[in-house]
Amino acid sequence: xxxxxxxxxxxxxxxxxxxxxxxxxxxxxxxxxxxxxxxxxxxxxxxxxxxxxxxxxxxxxxxxxxxxxxxxxxxxxxxxxxxxxxxxxxxxxxxxxxxxxxxxxxxxxxxxxxxxxxxxxxxxxxxxxxxxxxxxxxxxxxxxxxxxxxxxxxxxxxxxxxxxxxxxxxxxxxxxxxxxxxxxxxxxxxxxxxxxxxxxxxxxxxxxxxxxxxxxxxxxxxxxxxxxxxxxxxxxxxxxxx
Numbered sequence: 001x002x003x004x005x006x007x008x009x010x011x012x013x014x015x016x017x018x019x020x021x022x023x024x025x026x027x028x029x030x031x032x033x034x035x036x037x038x039x040x041x042x043x044x045x046x047x048x049x050x051x052x053x054x055x056x057x058x059x060x061x062x063x064x065x066x067x068x069x070x071x072x073x074x075x076x077x078x079x080x081x082x083x084x085x086x087x088x089x090x091x092x093x094x095x096x097x098x099x100x101x102x103x104x105x106x107x108x109x110x111x112x113x114x115x116x117x118x119x120x121x122x123x124x125x126x127x128x129x130x131x132x133x134x135x136x137x138x139x140x141x142x143x144x145x146x147x148x149x150x151x152x153x154x155x156x157x158x159x160x161x162x163x164x165x166x167x168x169x170x171x172x173x174x175x176x177x178x179x180x181x182x183x184x185x186x187x188x189x190x191x192x193x194x195x196x197x198x199x200x201x202x203x204x205x206x207x208x209x210x211x212x213x214x215x216x217x218x219x220x221x222x223x224x225x226x227x228x229x230x231x232x233x234x235x236x237x238x239x240x241x242x
Contacts, residue, residue: 018118066103072093072115141164164225
């Protein structure tokens, strides 16, 4: 899939990973629509929608003629208000994906497309200091793999992949220590892991360009782990019985 002229919707694009992905898509010729709740990103020369909803997706289709790419990036880290963490990290991912099916599904007149879910290395391994965050990111990876298989079996023409970065230098990253809740006693161990792995920011986006999960049409149901010293696709059993 060439990006030039494609229409992309990016959630949580005000800053951090979402902002960088939006910029990367723009640099490669895509038209970007993003859900935003912060005024700091208003300088983007793209269309802004206030919140992801069916009406917002419909407006995007009416304006640009369709939707080719959805990046489910919005997420939080908070072990204290864990219900909210589940609702945003997992519920938001599922909601966005199911809303966009109507517009991408080839069986109902769509032109197909690709959905990228931003998960985390916690979706591949585990972070003992944050069980709820880890659970949501495991769920995002599981949803990605199952949705991808279901789309192929159903003939929807929609690919779905997960991006699983390590510690990225964002506002979420800088506030981890204050939001560990029940396991704040593990803050020291978490800091040791951060120091061992290092931040992935610059590695993440150079690698995201090289192994672009959007443009490579052979990639479906993949989870790409991106750490400063290790970049690889995660391997899973093909079925629960394998």
